[in-house]
Amino acid sequence: MRVLAKDIARAARENPEEDVEVFGWVHRIRDMGGVTFVVVRDRSGIVQLVLGNKPNITLESVVSARGKPALNEKAPSGAELRVVKLTCLSRAEQDIPYRVNGDINKIGVEAILDNRILSIRNPKIQAIFHIQSTIIQAFAAYLRSQDFTEIKTSKLVGSGTEGGTELFAVDYFDRKVYLAQSPQFYKEVMVASGMERVFEIAPAYRAEKHDTPRHLNEYVSMDVEMGFIESEKDLIELEKGLLAYIFEQVALKNDAELKLWNAAVPSADMVAQSPTIGYEAAVKLASAESAKAGGARIFDITPEAERYLCEWSKCKYGSDLVFVNEFPRRYRPFYTYPLDASRTMSFDALFRGLEITTGGRRQHDYQAFLNVLPKFGLKAENFDNYLSLLKYGCPPHGGFAVGCERLTARILGVSNVKEASLFPRDRKRVEP
Amino acid sequence: MRVLAKDIARAARENPEEDVEVFGWVHRIRDMGGVTFVVVRDRSGIVQLVLGNKPNITLESVVSARGKPALNEKAPSGAELRVVKLTCLSRAEQDIPYRVNGDINKIGVEAILDNRILSIRNPKIQAIFHIQSTIIQAFAAYLRSQDFTEIKTSKLVGSGTEGGTELFAVDYFDRKVYLAQSPQFYKEVMVASGMERVFEIAPAYRAEKHDTPRHLNEYVSMDVEMGFIESEKDLIELEKGLLAYIFEQVALKNDAELKLWNAAVPSADMVAQSPTIGYEAAVKLASAESAKAGGARIFDITPEAERYLCEWSKCKYGSDLVFVNEFPRRYRPFYTYPLDASRTMSFDALFRGLEITTGGRRQHDYQAFLNVLPKFGLKAENFDNYLSLLKYGCPPHGGFAVGCERLTARILGVSNVKEASLFPRDRKRVEP
Numbered sequence: 001m002r003v004l005a006k007d008i009a010r011a012a013r014e015n016p017e018e019d020v021e022v023f024g025w026v027h028r029i030r031d032m033g034g035v036t037f038v039v040v041r042d043r044s045g046i047v048q049l050v051l052g053n054k055p056n057i058t059l060e061s062v063v064s065a066r067g068k069p070a071l072n073e074k075a076p077s078g079a080e081l082r083v084v085k086l087t088c089l090s091r092a093e094q095d096i097p098y099r100v101n102g103d104i105n106k107i108g109v110e111a112i113l114d115n116r117i118l119s120i121r122n123p124k125i126q127a128i129f130h131i132q133s134t135i136i137q138a139f140a141a142y143l144r145s146q147d148f149t150e151i152k153t154s155k156l157v158g159s160g161t162e163g164g165t166e167l168f169a170v171d172y173f174d175r176k177v178y179l180a181q182s183p184q185f186y187k188e189v190m191v192a193s194g195m196e197r198v199f200e201i202a203p204a205y206r207a208e209k210h211d212t213p214r215h216l217n218e219y220v221s222m223d224v225e226m227g228f229i230e231s232e233k234d235l236i237e238l239e240k241g242l243l244a245y246i247f248e249q250v251a252l253k254n255d256a257e258l259k260l261w262n263a264a265v266p267s268a269d270m271v272a273q274s275p276t277i278g279y280e281a282a283v284k285l286a287s288a289e290s291a292k293a294g295g296a297r298i299f300d301i302t303p304e305a306e307r308y309l310c311e312w313s314k315c316k317y318g319s320d321l322v323f324v325n326e327f328p329r330r331y332r333p334f335y336t337y338p339l340d341a342s343r344t345m346s347f348d349a350l351f352r353g354l355e356i357t358t359g360g361r362r363q364h365d366y367q368a369f370l371n372v373l374p375k376f377g378l379k380a381e382n383f384d385n386y387l388s389l390l391k392y393g394c395p396p397h398g399g400f401a402v403g404c405e406r407l408t409a410r411i412l413g414v415s416n417v418k419e420a421s422l423f424p425r426d427r428k429r430v431e432p
Numbered sequence: 433m434r435v436l437a438k439d440i441a442r443a444a445r446e447n448p449e450e451d452v453e454v455f456g457w458v459h460r461i462r463d464m465g466g467v468t469f470v471v472v473r474d475r476s477g478i479v480q481l482v483l484g485n486k487p488n489i490t491l492e493s494v495v496s497a498r499g500k501p502a503l504n505e506k507a508p509s510g511a512e513l514r515v516v517k518l519t520c521l522s523r524a525e526q527d528i529p530y531r532v533n534g535d536i537n538k539i540g541v542e543a544i545l546d547n548r549i550l551s552i553r554n555p556k557i558q559a560i561f562h563i564q565s566t567i568i569q570a571f572a573a574y575l576r577s578q579d580f581t582e583i584k585t586s587k588l589v590g591s592g593t594e595g596g597t598e599l600f601a602v603d604y605f606d607r608k609v610y611l612a613q614s615p616q617f618y619k620e621v622m623v624a625s626g627m628e629r630v631f632e633i634a635p636a637y638r639a640e641k642h643d644t645p646r647h648l649n650e651y652v653s654m655d656v657e658m659g660f661i662e663s664e665k666d667l668i669e670l671e672k673g674l675l676a677y678i679f680e681q682v683a684l685k686n687d688a689e690l691k692l693w694n695a696a697v698p699s700a701d702m703v704a705q706s707p708t709i710g711y712e713a714a715v716k717l718a719s720a721e722s723a724k725a726g727g728a729r730i731f732d733i734t735p736e737a738e739r740y741l742c743e744w745s746k747c748k749y750g751s752d753l754v755f756v757n758e759f760p761r762r763y764r765p766f767y768t769y770p771l772d773a774s775r776t777m778s779f780d781a782l783f784r785g786l787e788i789t790t791g792g793r794r795q796h797d798y799q800a801f802l803n804v805l806p807k808f809g810l811k812a813e814n815f816d817n818y819l820s821l822l823k824y825g826c827p828p829h830g831g832f833a834v835g836c837e838r839l840t841a842r843i844l845g846v847s848n849v850k851e852a853s854l855f856p857r858d859r860k861r862v863e864p
Contacts, residue, residue, distance in 0.1 A: 002660075023660050025626050025825055043579065043628035043659075060825040090796060092825035117820050120625045129627075133582040140569065147475065150565040152652045152836070154855040155587070155635050158862045170611065171601045173641070177862050179602065186855060189864070193552045194457050195561075196475035203587050203634065209605070220584045227475075228434075228455050364522060385864045388549050393457055393492040393524035404584070423586040423618060430590045430609050432621070432817045 003069065005040070005047035009079035012069035022047055022065045022081050025121065026057055026092070027101050038086075039076065040065065041123065045256070048072070048080040060092035060100060060121070109416050113424060116432050120422070127257035128420055131250055132408045136201055138249035139222050139402070142242050148197040148224070153186035155179055155203060159382065166207045168217075179205035182401060185386065187225035188362060192394040196227040201404070211427055213416040214303065214354065216405060218425040224359075225399030231337075232345045232360050235398050236276055236323050239349060239357060242402075243321065244271040250411060261412040266320045274321040275313055279331075279343070282309055282324045300331075307353040324348045327360075334376040335369065335386075337361035337398070345398070352410040359400020366390040435501070437472070437479035441511035444501035454479055454497045454513050457553065458489055458524070459533050470518075471508065472497065473555065477688070480504075480512040492524035492532060492553070541848050545856060548864050552854070559689035560852055563682055564840045568633055570681035571654050571834070574674050580629040580656070585618035587611055587635060591814065598639045600649075611637035614833060617818065619657035620794060624826040628659040633836070643859055645848040646735065646786065648837060650857040656791075657831030663769075664777045664792050667830050668708055668755050671781060671789060674834075675753065676703040682843060693844040698752045706753040707745055711763075711775070714741055714756045732763075739785040756780045759792075766808040767801065767818075769793035769830070777830070784842040791832020798822040 003011050003020040011020055024042035031054050038049040040063065049065050057063065067083040098115035100122050112119045119125055140150060156170060156177045167178040183200050190198040204221035224242075229235065247265035250258070258264060277285065279301070286305035287298040289312060298305045301324060313322035325347040326339055336344040337360065346360030363369045369390050373380055380387065409420040418424040423432060435443050435452040443452055456474035463486050470481040472495065481497050489495065499515040530547035532554050544551045551557055572582060588602060588609045599610040615632050622630040636653035656674075661667065679697035682690070690696060709717065711733070718737035719730040721744060730737045733756060745754035757779040758771055768776040769792065778792030795801045801822050805812055812819065841852040850856040855864060 023827070041626050043581075043626060062825045062827045089828065090798075090822075090826050093798075093823050096824050097820075117621050117625075117817065118824060120621065126625060126627065129583065130581060132584070136582050136584070137572065137576065140572070144569065149475075149562060150568050151561065151854060152564070152568070152633075152635070154650055154853075154857055156650055156857050156862060169603045171603075172862060173639075173859050175862070185864075189549050189552065190854070193549075193558060194473050194475060195558065201584075201633075203584070207605075218586055218588055366522075366525075385549065390522075391525050392528050392550060393494045394522050395455070395494045396521065421586075422583060422622075425586055425588050427605050430588060430604060430607070432617075432820075 004044040005042045005077060006044035008047050008069050008081060009071065009077055012071045012079040016069060016071075018068070019066055019084065020069055020081070022049065023089075024063065026059050026061045026063060029057070029059065037080075038063075038065075038083075041121075046076050046123070048075040048077075049083050049086070050080050051083045051086065055086050057086070057088060058092045058094055060096060060118075061088055062090040062092075063088055109419060113418060113429065116423060124260045125419075127254075127260045128408060128412060128414060129422060130257050131254050131411060132404065132420065134250050134253050135246055135404060135408060135411075136220075136222070138246040139201065139242065140199065141249075142245040143197075143199045143224065146197065146238070146241075148199045148226075149190075149195050151183075151187065151190050151195075151198045151200050152202065153180075153183045153190075153200060155205070157185075168205050168207045181206060182221060183223050185389070187223055187399060188394075188397065189389055191225045191227045191397045191399075192364075192389055196395075197225075199224045204401075209427060213418070214406075216417060216421055216424055216426065219406075219421065220404035222402040222404050223399065224401070225397060227395040227397040229361060229396060229398050231339075232325055232347045232398060233276070235359050235361070235400055236325070236347055236349075239323075239359075239400060239402075240271050240274065243349075243351075244268040246407075247271065247411075258412075261414075263412045265411055270319045271321060273317050274319040274323060275317050276323040276325055276347070277309070278326040279324055279328060280326075285309065285312060301348065301355075303354075306350045306355055310350050310353045313350075320352050322350050324350065332360065334372055334378060335363050337363050347400075349400075349402075351407065352413075354406055354410050356406045356410065357400050357402050359398065361396065361398035364390060364394045364396050366394075436476040437474045437509060438476035440479050440501050440513060441503065441509055444503045444511040448501060448503075450500070451498055451516065452501055452513070454481065455521075456495065458491050458493045458495060461489070461491065469512075470495075470497075470515075473553075478508050478555070480507040480509075481515045481518070482512050483515045483518065487518050489518070489520060490524045490526055492528060492550075493520055494522040494524075495520050541851060545850060545861065548855060556692045557851075559686075559692045560840060560844060560846060561854060562689050563686050563843060564836065564852065566682050566685050567678055567836060567840060567843075568652075568654070570678040571633065571674065572631065573681075574677040575629075575631045575656065578629065578670070578673075580631045580658075581622075581627050583615075583619065583622055583627075583630045583632050584634065585612075585615045585632060587637070589617075600637050600639045613638060614653060615655050617821070619655055619831060620826075620829065621821055623657045623659045623829045623831075624796075624821055628827075629657075631656050636833075641859060645850070646838070648849060648853055648856055648858065651838075651853065652836035654834040654836050655831065656833070657829060659827040659829040661793060661828060661830050663771075664757050664779045664830060665708070667791050667793070667832055668757070668779055668781075671755075671791075671832060671834075672703050672706065675781075675783075676700040678839075679703065679843075690844075693846075695844045697843055702751045703753060705749050706751040706755060707749050708755040708757055708779070709741070710758040711756055711760060712758075717741065717744060733780065733787075735786075738782045738787055742782050742785045745782075752784050754782050756782065764792065766804055766810060767795050769795050779832075781832075781834075783839065784845075786838055786842050788838045788842065789832050789834050791830065793828065793830035796822060796826045796828050798826075
């Protein structure tokens with residue numbers, strides 16, 4: 001009977017006389033002369049095998065081992081398997097180009113990503129994606145508990161919602177289509193359809209040429225849209241509940257992974273205390289913080305400003321999270337709902353120094369939408385679909401998107417967002 | 433306080449004297465002279481408003497209505513709202529090109545899809561996607577309960593796993609990449625990484641030119657991959673448990689939607705009784721059934737054969753589901769694990785006359801993989817990534833994919849799979 005690494009100690013306590021089997025990957029081999037310790041990884045963790053003589057086996061080979069479980073305080077999981085029979089199911093060749101059990105702090109991001117097929121085997125690297133799996137699950141579960149319906153919309157669009165820049169073109173039979181930058185239009189359609197509350201977890205594409213630790217050309221967008229809201233403040237409240245639940249689930253399910261990264265998630269109280277600050281005040285505050293630190297004046301919510309604002313929130317409110325709202329009209333898409341002549345009902349969420357969410361209320365009024373288009377240099381004839389959406393009954397609504405890789409990275413303190421994407425795509429990287 | 437349509441009867445019973453508010457879309461207006469009934473849709477269902485005089489309102493407008501709830505056996509949900517104040521939040525223009533409250537049986541698929549922004553408001557059409565949301569949730573929940581981890585992999589690939597045909601090309605900066613046909617390679621990487629059990633729910637792309645009621649050029653692929661299996665039979669067992677759980681959840685959560693379609697899901701017992709039949713026997717059986725019905729001989733698992741096999745399974749085993757396994761090598765991808773010289777450890781699942789799943793065990797042996805490539809006219813140098821995956825320790829493994837739209841369509845008896853895609857893409861359709 002197969003026993004997972006995490007259950008070896010229990011098996012040793014409960015049935016020490018019963019033979020069990022362990023399946024996994026050879027993580028480490030330590031020949032002590034007369035006795036050899038082989039550490040094996042499986043999906044649940046690591047377990048130590050004890051063998052009488054040195055086996056003919058290589059690192060990363062897949063093995064099955066039969067033997068008796070025995071408690072041993074010195075073993076990684078408090079127990080070990082005393083092996084009677086070791087079988088190699090798949091032998092790893094010796095020319096392995098990447099050392100899986102090495103210290104990832106000594107390996108650069110590029111080397112990790114170039115060797116993704118092997119580097120992803122490293123437990124600390126793999127931990128990133130166990131956390132990500134929990135984030136995805138918790139995001140969906142919380143929204144379902146709030147009566148949201150999960151949707152799946154097309155990623156191939158005839159043209160870009162936001163005006164057609166920074167789109168990847170696709171050869172689609174005898175025409176060009178584009179990879180969707182966001183499901184914005186579709187989630188609005190579904191809210192206006194009467195579904196009212198929808199979410200989607202799906203890839204999104206940005207053909208941006210810059211290569212920074214904050215950007216991916218393909219990322220997992222966790223999108224929310226909701227009808228019958230008054231302002232972006234309703235969305236901020238929703239996101240607070242959502243993030244608190246995600247953090248709670250990660251703490252509950254990924255204790256081992258958090259420990260590997262020496263990381264902790266914010267408490268629900270901390271999330272509840274997160275401040276919301278208007279754009280203008282936020283820029284002033286960031287500028288003042290910059291001046292204190294001997295830095296230059298700040299004129300916008302730059303990456304530097306995001307870091308200052310998070311430090312301020314941590315210091316003053318004890319929270320890793322801060323919301324900035326009321327962005328000026330010029331910084332937001334044309335369909336953002338106005339607060340007044342210059343400001344919009346929009347917001348960003350900043351978490352541990354990084355923007356993880358952009359959102360806002362949308363213009364739902366047909367005539368107001370028509371009036372705003374020329375101010376952004378846009379033509380009504382390019383927005384037929386949007387206009388049909390608004391023309392035949394559309395409630396006040398809004399929504400936001402959480403960048404899955406960014407949230408994952410900031411939970412663990414991973415410095416480059418690419419490391420939080422299983423198979424990241426950037427300007428140069430399309431492999432593996 | 434807002435009350436949802438589904439809760440009006442309860443409000444009428446519990447607090448008949450308290451004013452409540454209903455928000456929603458005007459679904460029907462019936463002027464009885466002196467009294468007007470306005471049926472309103474919200475995310476939970478429909479509710480009847482009663483007004484003393486005919487309101488100045490149009491079909492599909494978004495309204496809020498304040499009044500007292502009252503029981504009324506003749507009203508759609510057993511209760512109605514006696515309106516004191518009706519407010520129009522968004523007026524629908526009169527030139528609406530599609531009648532939302534019409535009988536969808538009288539409207540062709542093309543008209544429904546051409547008017548998707550409005551047709552999706554129809555409760556029976558929208559029901560399809562409430563079911564789909566449950567399918568997605570149940571798929572993930574069941575696999576998580578079996579220790580699977582959810583992954584998100586890139587949809588932009590340097591080349592096609594299956595040999596490069598039928599791929600959509602993307603202009604990716606200064607080169608071409610392709611939209612992934614499946615996450616096949618990536619899910620195998622994750623199994624071999626030590627995650628062992630993974631699943632993904634994501635779009636997949638097929639640049640197939642044919643336009644049939646069975647095909648989409650973009651669909652939601654629900655993928656599973658699992659390590660340490662013996663044969664495709666382990667996968668069939670997994671899929672039986674998975675489908676039984678999905679059906680159970682749909683029955684539990686979507687009773688109203690199933691009723692709209694006069695549909696029912698198979699019971700867990702029915703799924704457990706589903707037969708598995710080898711390819712050769714299946715072809716013979718379909719041919720015999722065809723002969724009985726006066727049809728032509730059948731030489732392969734054609735769409736017609738799928739229907740015959742499902743009828744046979746229903747008749748003999750009382751099941752809507754049948755598994756066909758042991759497909760000949762020539763019909764399966766090169767990486768499928770051999771059963772013997774001519775057959776493979778592969779299977780399809782057929783459900784109510786339609787193939788909803790293809791899967792199988794994969795070749796995990798490096799040398800065997802190298803040996804098989806030339807037999808398919810493939811060159812090792814084009815499979816560098818695959819070879820690194822197999823060369824450094826890869827367990828026996830396999831998996832399958834369930835077509836989300838196909839499963840949705842067959843649950844409800846929707847005849848064209850495009851109707852089970854929110855914004856379907858086919859050769860001609862890229863809008864909305």
